[in-house]
Amino acid sequence: MEYLAKFDDAGRRTATVCKGVHYQTDEERQSYLDGGYVPITEEDYHHYVGNRGGGEHGTGYIRDAVTGKPVSAPPAPVVEEAPQEPPIDEERLAAFEATAAQEARLVEQEARIAALEATLKGGEGK
Structure with missing residues (x-):
């Protein structure tokens, strides 16, 4: 079976078509080639879809721009650890602080x- 695949600038496979499924004639095949697809082997196809493991870094395989063959994709980017404390909604915090201050003023009042x-009641009997 013949495979034609399309790759992005980083070498990641974005689409694959097969003879007998997506195209039948030489003209149909040529339209895919004109659209940026390139022929790949069945073995290469199995690398790109993950049937041959995840590569050296567990991130799969990409197409090497020089050789046109599958190579291990680079490692996944480092993701910063999420903050341990939940984020503070400053507006909501200000509203709660204002409410607490108002309640304190009401208690004083x-x-x-x-x-x-008490003073007035104490002064009535005099």
Whole structure:
């Protein structure tokens, strides 16, 4: 079976077509070649689709620009570890702090009112 594959600039396979499935005639084959597809062997195809393992770095295989053969893809980029503390929503935090401050002012106001009422009640009998 003949395979035609298309690769991106980094050598990653983006599409594959097969004779007898995707094209029948030489004209149809040529249209794929004109569209950037290149012939690959069945063995190369098995590398690109992962049937021959994940390569040296476990990231699969890419097409070497010089030889046109499968080579191990580079290692996956290092991913920064997620922060251990959840992110802080500054707007929500400010709203909670403002609410707490308002509640503290209300408690103080209630204490003042209670003191004034006690003073007034204590002064009525005199």
